[in-house]
Amino acid sequence: MAQGKGLPTRDEINDQFKWDLTDVYQSEEEWKEEFNQVKGKVAEIKKYQGQLGNSAEDLLQLLNLSTQLSRVLARLFTYAQRKNDQDTTNNQYQALVSKIQGLSNQVSSATAFIVPEIIQIPVDKLEEFLANNEDLKLYQQYLDDIIRRKEHFLSPEEERIMALTGELAQGPENIFGMINNADMEFPTIENEAGEEVKVTHGRYVELLKSDSRQVRKDVFEAYYEQYQKQKNTIATTLSTNIKKDLFRMRARDYSSCLEAALDANNIPVEVYNNLLKTVKGNLDPMYDYVDLKREALGVDELHIYDLYTPLVKDVEMKIDYKEAKEIVLEALQPLGDKYLEVVNKAFESNWIDVYENKGKRSGAYSAGCYDAHPYILLNYTGEMNDLFTLTHELGHALHSYYSNQEQPYLYSDYSIFVAEVASTVNESLLIQHLLKKTDDETKKKYLLNHYLEQFRGTVYRQTMFADYEQLIHQLAEEGEALTPNLLSKRYHNLNEKYYGDNLVIDDKIDIEWARIPHFYYNFYVYQYATGFSAAVALSEQILEEENKAVESYLEFLKSGSSDYPLEILKKAGVDMSSPEPIEKAVNIFADSVGKMKELI
Structure with a gap:
């Protein structure tokens, strides 16, 4: 649009x-x-x-x-x-x-x-x-x-x-949702063509990819200025949400909010801490990636608002929704005809809400119930990232569809811990398909850059969020008041740690915590990183072993909550109680950074 x-x-x-x-x-x-x-x-x-x-x-x-x-x-x-x-x-x-x-x-x-x-x-x-x-x-x-x-x-x-x-x-999350989706008003900025453009949640990242550094800086500052104005209200809302977690932890006699949140799915705290330790022990590839981006963009200093800028310029990768559907069907062929039949049903039977409209919830998700098919919310703008989002949410939807078909209602709802596996397997298959399909070296570099951004956004960024979420819960457990200044300072420090000295951590990023809805979901975000790591392993098995791996994977999708999530993943061939899948993921990221250096 x-x-x-x-x-x-x-x-x-x-x-x-x-x-x-x-x-x-x-x-x-x-x-x-x-x-x-x-x-x-x-x-x-x-x-x-x-x-x-x-x-x-x-x-x-x-x-x-x-x-x-x-x-x-x-x-x-x-x-x-x-x-x-x-x-x-x-x-x-x-x-x-x-x-x-x-x-x-x-x-x-x-x-x-x-x-x-x-x-x-x-x-x-x-x-x-x-x-x-x-x-x-x-x-x-x-x-x-x-x-x-x-x-x-x-x-x-x-x-x-x-x-x-x-x-x-439910109050804090509901209040944040109304502030963020209904009440938050963003200004207009001037784009690279000199046109006035209204800043919205859906357009924010798209504008950060602009060739014009001034546009990137303007949208970054305009966007976060609105959150800065709401910092006291949102800090109180987030703090109240954490107090809710603290109350439940103490009432049920857990040693920490983290333990209380993970115990419902029988996930040991060590799995969470293992993720943080492994990723923080492998930050050098991220520092290399930041430095590569600085060199490729030809700037003396790389700023936070430059991170989303593609390393490869002048590549037309706009994808209209009709073409996106065709690409998805091609990319997911390794999963078999029966899987594709359901994907087609999703496209043809109005399971998907595609475009942004006034008042529509930001972001994207898949959700539904046992007695109806899943629904997918998008805010599709035609960016490459939107193609991956569509593929990602279809992974969730097909997981729900198969689970509902095969399990009684009682065990149909799968754990979030395994949910992000299904969605990311789809994304992994998509990137492999796109890289193989094009012979254009420039487009290959563009796609490889997108793959690197997936890693940055899903493994490193979500782990940083998980690190932050654990930190602010620990501060609350120790009796610290979660003031706006404290929340911002701790967030700034984590950005410095995860991105290194080669990135300028602009002050306005300090308020980013105020716009993340997942901080109201009680230790949710770490599962993006663990899910991505498991998905890397499963997608490789699907592409290498074909029928045997596909059969095992489809059984995983049908499992629902018929067993604990760690056990279900082990049956599918991935052991997330071990650091191995996470180490494998960060090693692939390091290798991909090396490949991009050679191409650039």
């Missing part, structure tokens, strides 16, 4: 480029009907309180009811959240999200007694229940996981109180 002073409204976008939410509910009235049905069933749950240890039948009936309500809530939430994300300024959609969040918290409060009561059932009695009731065996892994975390669950009354905090706990 062409740049202009403003964005189109939702109504001005062609329907073929918008997702079709009628696959979830035909209308808002239908949504409201099911909402009211769920609301009416909440009271039924209470009938089972105090009864779970009586018989296998009572336990089964309660678990079935709880699972059914969870499944319908996910469907209700999918419709409401997608509606809100397509236009965050619409008060009607905001109300839908608020209503479903409130109902979800009611259900959480009503079901809060379940886990504490299960814990009180003697293990031998629980095993007897499972042995004598065939239908209850569906819940075997669910019950085993509860027993594994037994010491961190509270009494029924305490769990009810914890559940009542749910709506309050």
Whole structure:
């Protein structure tokens, strides 16, 4: 879409480029009907309180009811959240999200007694229940996981109180979302052609790739100046979010917020710390890359706002959406015809919301529910990065599709730890395809530069974010006040460490922490880096071993949460408890920097 002073409204976008939410509910009235049905069933749950240890039948009936309500809530939430994300300024959609969040918290409060009561059932009695009731065996892994975390669950009354905090706990993220997506207003700047261009979330990185250094500097300063104006509000919002994590950590008797966050998926803290240690022990390739970029751009000093600038100039790599779909289908051929059939279905059946419109949520994601196909949100501008984003989100979508097809609802939702593997395998296949397809040396250099940027953005940058997230949680655990100045100073110091002396760390980057939504997701970002590392290994297996590796990979996609994520990955051929996949990834980055030096 062409740049202009403003964005189109939702109504001005062609329907073929918008997702079709009628696959979830035909209308808002239908949504409201099911909402009211769920609301009416909440009271039924209470009938089972105090009864779970009586018989296998009572336990089964309660678990079935709880699972059914969870499944319908996910469907209700999918419709409401997608509606809100397509236009965050619409008060009607905001109300839908608020209503479903409130109902979800009611259900959480009503079901809060379940886990504490299960814990009180003697293990031998629980095993007897499972042995004598065939239908209850569906819940075997669910019950085993509860027993594994037994010491961190509270009494029924305490769990009810914890559940009542749910709506309050969502406050910081919701407030940040409204500031960032609905209220934040950016100015216009003058582009290299002398035209006035409105700065938006979607255009920010695109403008940072401008050939004009003045444009890059102007958009960088204009963008972060708005966050600087909001620093006190956003710092308080982020600090409150971390206090929420701290409260939950202490209430459940974990030694750190990190341990509390990782334990849900049975991920040892050592896996997180291993990532930080391995990447920080391999920063020289990043320093080499920064110096290579400085030399290639012909500047005495490389600034933060120069990082996104391609090393190769005057290469036309604009890709319209129709061409992007064709490229994706070609690149993913190694995954087989059945996989491609589902990708085609996503393209042809309005699973994807393509272009940016006024009020639309920034960024990109894939999300859905068990009773409908996945949905993909994009803000497509035709940049090479948008092609990779489309491919990335299709990886998520196909993972969800296969998991929903093969697993019962209870085990259909896979861990975030493995989610980024599926998306990044797709990206790895895409870059290999693009590098092989072109004979143009200049375009090869451009693509190799893009690959290097993938590494920088996914392994190094996300690890830096993970480092920062752990740091500010540790400061909060030690009683430090997370003031704007403290948050900015620590962020500045990490940028210096990860990028080295050859990059000027401009002061305005110090406020970047204020725009990262993932800092509200409770130790989420490290999984981009671990996922990328695992994906590098899996994509190489797919390209080298072909049918055998593809079959193993598709089984991985179908696994959902039928086992713990580390075990699922081991079955697919990658051991993330070892530093080996991460070391392999950073070595590939170092080799790629070397190849780029030879080409430049």
